[in-house]
Amino acid sequence: MDHLTKEQRHKAMSRIRSKDTTIEIKLRKALWHSGYRYRKNYAALPGKPDIVLTKYKIAIFCDSEFFHGKDWYTVLLPRIRNGENPEYWEKKITRNMERDNEINRKLNYLGWTVIRFWGKDIAKNT
Structure with missing residues (x-):
């Protein structure tokens, strides 16, 4: 893993957006051009989905691989354990995955x- 100073790491992390990310914008543009109308960051639903197609009752989330634990056991967890502050990252990403599952269940129930x-x-095959 890269070894950034505390200041460099802080600067990099502070630039991570929670909405209007590049991947969200790309997917929204594709949906719009295909004739789908949507709501962004819809706070009326649990988890505040990135994109909501209210007409079809579809909630869409655009998840980054790192923060949402893609390939958790095979790729990400070993990488985290060999990096800096592994306890923090393991706890954070594990909780993100739990929260994603909770939100999925709540939305399905509704x-x-x-x-x-x-x-x-999204980036490769919108």
Whole structure:
């Protein structure tokens, strides 16, 4: 793993957005051009989905691979354990994955279809 100073790490982390990310914008543009109308960051639903197709009751999340634990056991967890501050990152990402599952269950219970896309999948094949 890279070895950044505390200041460099802070600067990099502070630039991570929670909404209007590159992958969200790319997916929204594709949906819009295909004729789908949507709501962004819809606070009326649990988890505040990135994109909501209210007409179809579909909640879409655009998840980054790192923060949402893609390939957790095979790739990410070994990488975290060999990096800096492994206890913090393991706890943080594990909780993110738990929260994602809780939100999925709540939305399903309310009759919504939940779709979660990985960022790289959006970037490669919108």
